Amino acid sequence: xxxxxxxxxxxxxxxxxxxxxxxxxxxxxxxxxxxxxxxxxxxxxxxxxxxxxxxxxxxxxxxxxxxxxxxxxxxxxxxxxxxxxxxxxxxxxxxxxxxxxxxxxxxxxxxxxxxxxxxxxxxxxxxxxxxxxxxxxxxxxxxxxxxxxxxxxxxxxxxxxxxxxxxxxxxxxxxxxxxxxxxxxxxxxxxxxxxxxxxxxxxxxxxxxxxxxxxxxxxxxxxxxxxxxxxxxxxxxxxxxxxxxxxxxxxxxxxxxxxxxxxxxxxxxxxxxxxxxxxxxxxxxxxxxxxxxxxxxxxxxxxxxxxxxxxxxxxx
Amino acid sequence: xxxxxxxxxxxxxxxxxxxxxxxxxxxxxxxxxxxxxxxxxxxxxxxxxxxxxxxxxxxxxxxxxxxxxxxxxxxxxxxxxxxxxxxxxxxxxxxxxxxxxxxxxxxxxxxxxxxxxxxxxxxxxxxxxxxxxxxxxxxxxxxxxxxxxxxxxxxxxxxxxxxxxxxxxxxxxxxxxxxxxxxxxxxxxxxxxxxxxxxxxxxxxxxxxxxxxxxxxxxxxxxxxxxxxxxxxxxxxxxxxxxxxxxxxxxxxxxxxxxxxxxxxxxxxxxxxxxxxxxxxxxxxxxxxxxxxxxxxxx
Numbered sequence: 001x002x003x004x005x006x007x008x009x010x011x012x013x014x015x016x017x018x019x020x021x022x023x024x025x026x027x028x029x030x031x032x033x034x035x036x037x038x039x040x041x042x043x044x045x046x047x048x049x050x051x052x053x054x055x056x057x058x059x060x061x062x063x064x065x066x067x068x069x070x071x072x073x074x075x076x077x078x079x080x081x082x083x084x085x086x087x088x089x090x091x092x093x094x095x096x097x098x099x100x101x102x103x104x105x106x107x108x109x110x111x112x113x114x115x116x117x118x119x120x121x122x123x124x125x126x127x128x129x130x131x132x133x134x135x136x137x138x139x140x141x142x143x144x145x146x147x148x149x150x151x152x153x154x155x156x157x158x159x160x161x162x163x164x165x166x167x168x169x170x171x172x173x174x175x176x177x178x179x180x181x182x183x184x185x186x187x188x189x190x191x192x193x194x195x196x197x198x199x200x201x202x203x204x205x206x207x208x209x210x211x212x213x214x215x216x217x218x219x220x221x222x223x224x225x226x227x228x229x230x231x232x233x234x235x236x237x238x239x240x241x242x243x244x245x246x247x248x249x250x251x252x253x254x255x256x257x258x259x260x261x262x263x264x265x266x267x268x269x270x271x272x273x274x275x276x277x278x279x280x281x282x283x284x285x286x287x288x289x290x291x292x293x294x295x296x297x298x299x300x301x302x303x304x305x306x307x308x309x310x311x312x313x314x315x316x
Numbered sequence: 317x318x319x320x321x322x323x324x325x326x327x328x329x330x331x332x333x334x335x336x337x338x339x340x341x342x343x344x345x346x347x348x349x350x351x352x353x354x355x356x357x358x359x360x361x362x363x364x365x366x367x368x369x370x371x372x373x374x375x376x377x378x379x380x381x382x383x384x385x386x387x388x389x390x391x392x393x394x395x396x397x398x399x400x401x402x403x404x405x406x407x408x409x410x411x412x413x414x415x416x417x418x419x420x421x422x423x424x425x426x427x428x429x430x431x432x433x434x435x436x437x438x439x440x441x442x443x444x445x446x447x448x449x450x451x452x453x454x455x456x457x458x459x460x461x462x463x464x465x466x467x468x469x470x471x472x473x474x475x476x477x478x479x480x481x482x483x484x485x486x487x488x489x490x491x492x493x494x495x496x497x498x499x500x501x502x503x504x505x506x507x508x509x510x511x512x513x514x515x516x517x518x519x520x521x522x523x524x525x526x527x528x529x530x531x532x533x534x535x536x537x538x539x540x541x542x543x544x545x546x547x548x549x550x551x552x553x554x555x556x557x558x559x560x561x562x563x564x565x566x567x568x569x570x571x572x573x574x575x576x577x578x579x580x581x582x583x584x585x586x587x588x589x590x591x592x593x594x595x596x597x598x599x600x601x602x603x604x605x606x607x608x609x610x611x612x613x614x615x
Binding site: 011014015018019022023026029139140142143144145147148151152154155158159250251253254257258261262272273276277284288291292295296299 | 342440443444447448449450451452455456458459460532536539540543544545546556559562563566567570573574576577580581584585588589592
């Protein structure tokens with residue numbers, strides 16, 4: 001087990017390093033000289049001003065030096081300053097992260113809370129009305145573009161209920177009701193894809209598991225139907241579901257970025273997309289690193305969880 | 317009844333009876349939907365000849381006989397733009413899947429066939445690309461190269477390569493374990509011959525399913541990128557950027573937002589149905605996209 005964890009940890013560090021290098025290089029190769037953007041096309045900058053700008057943007061020295069400087073600063077929490085607002089990037093990210101975290105938690109939560117029971121129901125009442133409906137709904141759910149769903153939801157609530165979610169962000173800890181109101185539509189539009197995926201997967205694995213010998217033994221022993229379902233079948237069927245849900249966090253992070261744009265929530269996704277259009281490269285670099293690092297760490301945690309739940313993986 | 321009548325009846329019945337696994341309503345529906353999308357993309361503009369970029373009509377109209385899907389905020393005909401969007405989506409899907417398939421085949425076959433250090437290195441590279449959520453990679457690539465449909469195609473192709481590579485590698489490994497490969501070697505077949513004549517034909521089944529599933533994902537990805545302004549650029553019509561445009565006008569004209577989204581959903585759903593149906597025919601064991609994701613942790 002320890003060997004498994006150590007292996008995965010090594011892979012985590014290696015991947016993080018490679019990804020950070022890619023992000024670093026990607027931003028350095030953006031077309032257009034960063035300095036031109038910094039001076040907004042003003043050609044009268046003196047050499048001292050240019051040198052000072054270079055120093056501020058971290059462009060002095062060779063690429064490895066720049067990379068090392070960027071990474072060591074990042075570890076200390078200094079991610080540079082935004083080119084546009086001059087605010088420290090870490091402050092921008094700090095206020096943006098809670099929005100993303102909440103969106104992702106709500107998205108995954110909704111997907112699991114609704115998807116798992118529906119999948120179980122679908123498997124148990126196979127080929128009856130509920131099953132047929134869930135299967136079609138499942139296929140439709142993985143085909144709906146989340147940004148269209150969000151737009152439709154907005155149209156629906158504004159026309160039918162004459163209500164739109166507020167545009168200014170309030171923290172959950174300060175105003176829980178207002179916060180949940182604000183996050184309801186975005187969370188819903190993000191969760192649909194994963195919900196459908198989870199429902200289909202739970203149905204498939206439950207169907208497999210319900211045919212196995214040990215389930216038949218339990219029923220023959222006289223264990224009640226519900227206990228058989230939950231304690232024996234579901235527990236084992238949930239293993240691949242947990243893994244898939246974990247990997248789907250990446251999709252949800254992406255969906256969250258899009259939802260942030262549509263609903264005007266200033267999360268990390270919103271920041272990175274606007275920063276790319278405005279060539280605000282310190283923000284792009286920092287946001288990309290945060291998103292990628294989150295994704296990698298979550299995958300690592302899911303890998304570990306899978307190893308814990310299914311001992312066959314760690315021994316193999 | 318004469319023998320001739322009986323024989324004639326038998327022949328007729330055999331022609332109409334599809335093998336059991338082919339009687340798949342989901343797959344057939346999917347095939348029909350995909351056919352509709354392809355037909356729209358290929359011949360749509362000859363059947364409905366209105367210019368998608370000509371802002372000649374009254375703005376923000378709902379559906380009418382002259383404009384079955386209405387007009388947009390500049391007075392362009394929505395139906396013509398949807399047809400053009402079908403061309404864009406299919407083109408992006410084909411190119412992106414082509415890139416992923418090509419690269420995935422090379423990586424997957426090479427690492428499974430030669431194993432050892434090559435396998436390790438290639439799979440680590442694949443892991444690094446896989447570590448990026450697809451939108452982030454798309455953002456970086458497009459941010460690097462500038463927003464355009466071509467760059468979006470490349471970004472999507474790169475992003476999907478790891479999944480192709482993994483599944484192909486797993487399938488090739490399975491094929492390599494079969495005794496007929498060993499016999500082929502014993503008979504003196506060279507590497508290329510084994511790959512070409514023995515390995516590739518046996519991985520067609522999982523490949524077909526992959527291609528259909530990722531075609532639908534590419535359409536979704538392209539519309540997401542163009543929605544964000546990073547794919548097909550306006551004024552050229554793509555379903556994603558039509559939807560982005562529509563967002564500003566949902567108070568005055570709801571229809572603008574409905575049709576592009578419906579088109580995206582129809583196309584994606586069609587390919588997903590088709591993929592499900594094909595998988596049922598080719599090998600029910602193959603499982604869904606979700607299974608391929610789970611397989612990641614086992615490789």
